[in-house]
Amino acid sequence: xxxxxxxxxLENRKGRLSDVCSLLGANDVNIRALTVAETESFGVLRxxxxxxxxxxxxxxxxHFVANFTDVVAIEVPDKPGGLASIxxxxxxxxxxxxxxxxFVEKFSDKALLVMRFEDTDFAQQILAxxxxxxVAEKDIKGL
Amino acid sequence: xxxxxDVECASPADLKALQSGYLKKLIPYIYxxxxxxxxxxxAAGVKPDxxxxxxxxxxxxxxxxxxxxxxxxxxxxxxxxxQIKEIHVSSGTTGNPTLVGYTKDDLKLWGDVMAxxxxxxxxxxxxxxxxxxxxxxxxxxxxxxYGALEMGLRIIPTSSGQTARQLKLMQDFxxxxxxxxxxxxxxxxxxxxxxxxxxxxxxxxxxxFGAEPWSEAMRREIESIWNMLAxxxxxxxxxxxPGVAQECHHKDGLHIFSDVFYPEVINPKTGEExxxxxxxxxxxxxxxxxxxxxxxxxTRDVVSIRYEKCRCGRTSPRISKIKGRTDDMIVVxxxxxxxxxxxxxxxxxKGTQPHYQIIVDRQAxxxxxxxxxxxxxxxxxxxxxxxxxxxxxxxxxxxxxxxSIGVKVTLVEPKTIERSVGKSKRIIDKRAL
Numbered sequence: 001x002x003x004x005x006x007x008x009x010l011e012n013r014k015g016r017l018s019d020v021c022s023l024l025g026a027n028d029v030n031i032r033a034l035t036v037a038e039t040e041s042f043g044v045l046r047x048x049x050x051x052x053x054x055x056x057x058x059x060x061x062x063h064f065v066a067n068f069t070d071v072v073a074i075e076v077p078d079k080p081g082g083l084a085s086i087x088x089x090x091x092x093x094x095x096x097x098x099x100x101x102x103f104v105e106k107f108s109d110k111a112l113l114v115m116r117f118e119d120t121d122f123a124q125q126i127l128a129x130x131x132x133x134x135v136a137e138k139d140i141k142g143l
Numbered sequence: 144x145x146x147x148x149d150v151e152c153a154s155p156a157d158l159k160a161l162q163s164g165y166l167k168k169l170i171p172y173i174y175x176x177x178x179x180x181x182x183x184x185x186a187a188g189v190k191p192d193x194x195x196x197x198x199x200x201x202x203x204x205x206x207x208x209x210x211x212x213x214x215x216x217x218x219x220x221x222x223x224x225x226q227i228k229e230i231h232v233s234s235g236t237t238g239n240p241t242l243v244g245y246t247k248d249d250l251k252l253w254g255d256v257m258a259x260x261x262x263x264x265x266x267x268x269x270x271x272x273x274x275x276x277x278x279x280x281x282x283x284x285x286x287x288x289y290g291a292l293e294m295g296l297r298i299i300p301t302s303s304g305q306t307a308r309q310l311k312l313m314q315d316f317x318x319x320x321x322x323x324x325x326x327x328x329x330x331x332x333x334x335x336x337x338x339x340x341x342x343x344x345x346x347x348x349x350x351x352f353g354a355e356p357w358s359e360a361m362r363r364e365i366e367s368i369w370n371m372l373a374x375x376x377x378x379x380x381x382x383x384x385p386g387v388a389q390e391c392h393h394k395d396g397l398h399i400f401s402d403v404f405y406p407e408v409i410n411p412k413t414g415e416e417x418x419x420x421x422x423x424x425x426x427x428x429x430x431x432x433x434x435x436x437x438x439x440x441x442t443r444d445v446v447s448i449r450y451e452k453c454r455c456g457r458t459s460p461r462i463s464k465i466k467g468r469t470d471d472m473i474v475v476x477x478x479x480x481x482x483x484x485x486x487x488x489x490x491x492x493k494g495t496q497p498h499y500q501i502i503v504d505r506q507a508x509x510x511x512x513x514x515x516x517x518x519x520x521x522x523x524x525x526x527x528x529x530x531x532x533x534x535x536x537x538x539x540x541x542x543x544x545x546x547s548i549g550v551k552v553t554l555v556e557p558k559t560i561e562r563s564v565g566k567s568k569r570i571i572d573k574r575a576l
Contacts, residue, residue: 007526009519011556037528041553042519044526063558065519069526098527116526 001136002070002120004052008045009065012038020045023062029055032140033073033114035101046101048073048114050141070120073103073135074127075110082111086132093126095119107135146262146294147255150402151457155450158458161402162197165430170194170203173436176221179214180438200405200428205414206440208241208470211381215239222246222433231282233380234479234546237487243282243380244434250289252431256386256400257290263389263398263457264351264374266320268295273313275323276354276477277303282384283354283477287322290386296320303327303477306334317346324477325357325365325373326511332368333508343370351376353385355474356465360575362394375464379442381435382427388462393454396461403431406460407439408448411469422447424469425462443469473570475503475511478548482569485515488541492534493520500560505574513550515542518557 010016017036024031033048049055052068059066076082090097096118103112112135117123127134145151153161171191173180184191187204194202210219212235217224228247232240245253266272272291276283284302291298299316301309303323309331313321321328328350332342350365353376365373377397378385387404388397399406407416408423417423425442445467450460473480482501489497498518505511515538523534531554539552 005526007524009524009531009554009556011559016556039528039532042531042555044528044531046526060521063556065521065524065557067521067524067526 001072001124001134003048003073003114003135003137003140005069005071005114005116006047006049006052006056006059007067007069008047008059010036010043010045012041012043017045020059020064023058024049024055027054027058029058032105033101033103033112035099035114037099046099046114046116048103048140069116071114071116072120072123072127073140074113074115075108075133075135076113078106078109078111083113089130089132090123090126095123095126107139144262144265144267145456146259151259151398151400151459153402153458155458158402159197162405162430163195165403166197166200166405166428167194169428169430169436169438172433173221173438177219179210179218180221183438197405200407200439201416203428203438205409205426206437208235208381208441208443211235211241212237212239216242219435219437220244221436227434229285231285231380231384232280233282234481234484237481237483241381242435243384246433249383249432249434252403253286253383253386254289254293256383256403257286258293259290259400260351260376260386260389261287261290261294261296261320263391263455264320264376265349265372265392266294266296269297270319271297271299271316272320272322273299273301273309273316273318275301275303275309275321275327276385281477282378282380283322286378286384286386287351306331307338310335310338310340313347314340314345319346320349320351321347321371322351322376324354325352325361326355326476326505328352328365328369328373329361329508330510332365342368345370347371350374351389353377354477358464377462377465379444381437381440382429382442383432387427391453391455391457395453396449396463398453398457398459399448399462401459403429405430406448406462408446408462409441411441417447420447420449422466441469443472445469471570473501473503473572475513475546476548478546480513480546480548484545485542488545489517489538492538492541493523498557498560499569500571501569502571503574511574513546513548515539515550515552516555516560517552518560519554520557 030050037044098116100115174191183204226246227244229245232242235241274287278284335342350373362373374390376389378387388399405428407426409426411424425444425446429436444465446462500516502514
């Protein structure tokens with residue numbers, strides 16, 4: 001089960017991150033998970049929000065370059081070695097992760113991680129085969 | 144020394160007679176050998192046998208940089224290809240480069256005018272010259288080379304770059320004359336200090352600097368750091384390369400070799416000559432060239448001209464330093480750069496009219512740096528940094544390919560580059576020239 005991430009291009013300029021967050025906040029969009037990938041001159045803000053269609057329209061209307069990216073939200077045992085056990089399964093099955101980051105909130109007693117795979121469909125098959133629980137879009141909305 | 148006293152110091156009447164004689168031969172020559180010019184002259188209603196004097200030049204049509212591009216490669220040649228002995232190219236505005244082809248006599252002419260340049264700067268036969276202009280398709284290196292051969296100088300053909308070696312050779316071979324771009328000689332001074340060499344102490348006496356605009360302030364700086372006379376040379380490949388005009392030691396305007404390169408300073412709006420001393424576009428007719436003779440070629444360089452005799456004895460008119468351009472060309476490290484070239488690359492990659500800005504900067508005594516800002520578009524945006532870097536690198540490589548100089552490309556957010564119909568915002572030139 002895929003969920004939708006919004007990726008936004010940001011220059012490394014003072015206040016740009018704040019601009020995006022203020023815009024979303026003022027329009028009642030709640031950010032559930034967030035990470036910033038940065039280079040010396042620009043960054044890509046990646047967020048998972050409760051209302052992604054409304055959010056992307058808002059961003060485009062305000063001249064941000066932003067797109068949807070399919071990611072997978074995975075439940076990871078919140079204990080030492082919890083993430084390692086899942087990464088080992090992925091690695092043993094040649095599933096490549098482009099990047100990953102954590103949710104702020106928890107859905108259960110397990111930690112929630114966003115993973116962007118090179119091949120999302122293949123990754124999902126492997127996850128399903130190994131009974132690793134992934135979270136659905138509607139679950140995110142209910143968080 | 145005055146290399147060609149017969150022409151450089153000729154009386155105005157003798158000069159005019161010489162120019163008239165050349166023009167009378169030139170017009171029938173191009174009319175009968177170059178179909179493009181035949182058409183241009185016919186369209187202007189010019190009968191070649193009616194051209195009797197240099198004053199008749201005002202009846203002739205202009206030639207533009209667009210003509211160079213549109214009739215590339217062979218359209219503007221008057222001489223057959225088997226007589227062309229050397230080809231050089233420089234950057235065009237888009238697509239086609241600007242091309243120049245020399246016959247054997249053209250190369251002889253080039254050697255002659257470049258020997259005049261060297262003499263005007265103060266060289267005498269037997270002097271050692273280090274030529275640190277690029278050798279190759281760029282006309283700088285070979286132009287100086289031919290002039291130095293003609294005058295009988297000892298040549299160190301270092302070409303550009305490899306600064307530490309330049310400095311070593313300058314010292315070991317007691318270079319008296321250095322020829323390069325003005326920004327490079329300042330950069331070289333910086334390197335010299337790092338290597339423990341005092342640029343003020345050496346055998347160098349004369350610098351001949353050109354291929355890019357530079358100011359009186361830069362001249363004072365070069366002269367004080369290097370303890371040498373810094374002179375300005377002017378030329379463009381379409382006319383011959385370097386060798387069109389040169390300052391003498393009075394540094395009071397550049398003597399233009401008007402017996403062979405007839406100058407007019409034209410108001411680009413009206414096509415009329417401006418009064419003496421007023422600014423306009425330098426327009427040149429090559430009176431004796433055979434390969435690609437050009438009639439009233441608009442250089443797009445803004446200058447003023449004076450006809451009074453110089454204290455050095457030369458009667459040839461003097462043009463001012465370049466005061467500006469009639470187009471948006473900039474010169475970076477001696478290379479001509481047109482924003483349209485960069486635009487062309489971006490259209491090729493992105494498929495739409497791109498929003499971009501070119502920033503040229505020069506840290507004190509460093510080489511020029513070019514940064515191109517390109518707005519990210521929805522279509523090529525990716526959530527992955529590596530994809531964005533790939534696009535940035537592709538843009539950078541293609542621009543570098545076209546311009547032949549290194550650039551930095553920076554991706555910026557949409558709508559951050561100021562929208563303007565004018566050309567001025569395309570380029571931010573931060574250099575203190």
